[in-house]
Each structure stands twice: as structure tokens, then as C-alpha cells.
Amino acid sequence: xxxxxxxxxxxxxxxxxxxxxxxxxxxxxxxxxxxxxxxxxxxxxxxxxxxxxxxxxxxxxxxxxxxxxxxxxxxxxxxxxxxxxxxxxxxxxxxxxxxxxxxxxxxxxxxxxxxxxxxxxxxxxxxxxxxxxxxxxxxxxxxxxxxxxxxxxxxxxxxxxxxxxxxxxxxxxxxxxxxxxxxxxxxxxxxxxxxxxxxxxxxxxxxxxxxxxxxxxxxxxxxxxxxxxxxxxxxxxxxxxxxxxxxxxxxxxxxxxxxxxxxxxxxxxxxxxxxxxxxxxxxxxxxxxxx
Numbered sequence: 001x002x003x004x005x006x007x008x009x010x011x012x013x014x015x016x017x018x019x020x021x022x023x024x025x026x027x028x029x030x031x032x033x034x035x036x037x038x039x040x041x042x043x044x045x046x047x048x049x050x051x052x053x054x055x056x057x058x059x060x061x062x063x064x065x066x067x068x069x070x071x072x073x074x075x076x077x078x079x080x081x082x083x084x085x086x087x088x089x090x091x092x093x094x095x096x097x098x099x100x101x102x103x104x105x106x107x108x109x110x111x112x113x114x115x116x117x118x119x120x121x122x123x124x125x126x127x128x129x130x131x132x133x134x135x136x137x138x139x140x141x142x143x144x145x146x147x148x149x150x151x152x153x154x155x156x157x158x159x160x161x162x163x164x165x166x167x168x169x170x171x172x173x174x175x176x177x178x179x180x181x182x183x184x185x186x187x188x189x190x191x192x193x194x195x196x197x198x199x200x201x202x203x204x205x206x207x208x209x210x211x212x213x214x215x216x217x218x219x220x221x222x223x224x225x226x227x228x229x230x231x232x233x234x235x236x237x238x239x240x241x242x243x244x245x246x247x248x249x250x251x252x253x254x255x256x257x258x259x260x261x262x263x264x265x266x267x268x269x270x271x272x273x274x275x276x277x278x279x280x281x282x283x284x285x286x287x288x289x290x291x
Contacts, residue, residue: 010037076139099141165261190236
């Protein structure tokens with residue numbers, strides 16, 4: 001069985017990195033060793049695990065749908081064990097890797113964890129939703145904070161925080177003199193929106209459709225910072241989660257009456273890891289907000 005372990009380890013490394021060369025670097029062995037072990041695995045069980053076309057390597061359906069799903073759990077937990085041992089060597093009491101799409105809410109949680117557990121090593125990183133979920137599945141991070149657009153049964157999720165979605169206007173805009181505006185006023189304005197995959201945009205558009213409110217998008221941008229600059233130039237006004245608004249000269253946040261728009265952020269982890277001590281403590285110590 002130990003021989004199979006080495007072969008499977010090489011298969012997993014190639015599947016994870018997408019390259020025999022990168023797999024060899026990942027395992028700190030020579031590329032011929034990786035190639036030989038993967039080939040031995042294929043010959044032993046009469047199965048093609050990779051389609052090879054020059055330097056391009058693609059997993060076959062057998063490798064991707066069946067075997068890789070198993071080795072992700074097998075070697076992901078092995079990597080987790082090594083990280084734990086490394087934390088002991090560094091005299092840390094534990095380690096937690098946090099991933100998120102929103103820096104403000106992730107840093108809020110990171111700060112809370114640093115205050116509660118000063119001896120824990122924390123790593124926080126940011127990437128789009130799909131990439132963050134892939135990193136969870138690959139054991140590259142432990143917990144994510146996401147405004148999920150859909151739920152995957154492989155993951156355990158828990159509502160973490162709910163925030164209103166507000167408008168941002170230039171400081172000489174008529175709304176700037178009002179304490180709050182009604183949702184019906186949206187139809188009279190020009191809007192600068194995020195790309196269609198943005199969860200904030202999706203939630204606003206869904207609510208506007210439900211409330212029969214027209215939304216006139218005059219520009220689409222793929223970053224929050226770019227939208228703020230467009231607002232400051234007078235191109236239009238925009239939406240942002242209240243937790244993500246950073247005070248910017250020349251702009252002002254605007255609240256809607258009765259908060260018709262809101263966004264939920266969820267804690268998310270791989271289901272098989274929900275009961276790991278650090279992850280379980282994080283989930284259990286985060287009260288579910290009232291809705």
C-alpha cells in the first residue's frame with residue numbers, strides 16, 4: 001500500500017498543479033520520478049488518468065470526477081497535519097487560514113481572532129467567490145467569508161453578518177442633503193455598477209425587479225475603487241455594502257429608507273473539516289445575527 005501512496009501522491013500533485021514540472025517542484029522530486037509514478041499507477045490499474053498533448057496535461061473523466069475527489073481529501077488532510085506540526089515548531093498554538101472576497105469584513109474577523117487568540121498564526125487572503133471555494137476544497141484555506149450566490153453541499157455554511165447596501169454619491173449631488181432616500185428615487189438616476197457576477201449588483205437588481213423600480217446603468221466597472229472614481233467625476237452614482245464603504249473625499253454614503261437592499265456574508269468551510277477544533281470554535285463562537 002505504501003507504493004500506491006507514492007503513486008497517488010504524484011497523481012494528486014499533477015492534478016493540483018496541472019503540470020508534471022510543477023508537480024515535481026511541489027513534491028521536491030525530479031520530474032521523471034513524477035512521470036514514472038503516474039505511469040505506474042495507470043499501468044497497474046489499466047486506466048488513463050491524464051490526457052497528454054505535449055506540455056498540456058488534462059485530467060481524464062476518471063481522474064477528475066472520481067480519483068481526484070478522493071485524493072483531495074486524503075492529501076489535503078496530510079498537508080493539514082504538516083501545517084499543525086509546523087505551528088508546534090514555531091511555538092504557535094494553532095493556525096487558521098481565512099479567505100474572503102471582501103477585505104473589510106475579513107479584516108474585522110481577523111482582528112477579533114487576533115484579540116481572542118494572540119498565539120494563533122493567522123493568514124488572510126482575498127480572491128473571487130469561485131476561486132475561494134476551490135481553495136477551500138483544495139485545503140489551501142480553512143474558512144471563508146463569502147456573500148454566497150448559491151450553496152454547495154460539500155460545504156458547511158453559517159450566516160455571519162448582514163449589512164445594508166447603500167448608495168454612494170458625489171458630495172454635490174441632491175441626495176447628499178437628505179438623511180435618507182426612498183427606493184423609488186433610484187429610477188431618476190444614472191448608475192455605475194459592478195460586473196454582472198457581483199453579488200451586490202445581483203441583490204440590488206433582484207430587489208429592483210421585485211419592487212418594479214427601473215435601474216439605469218450607464219457604466220459597468222469591475223472594481224469598487226474604479227466606481228468611486230467614476231462617482232467623484234460625476235459619471236453616476238453607485239451601490240456598495242455598508243461595511244465596504246471607505247470615506248473618500250468628494251463622495252458621501254446614502255442610506256435608503258427601510259433598508260430595501262441588504263447582503264448576507266456567510267462563514268464557509270469544507271464539510272468534513274467542520275469539527276476541526278479551530279474551525280468549530282470559530283463557527284460556534286460566531287452568533288447568527290437576527291434576520
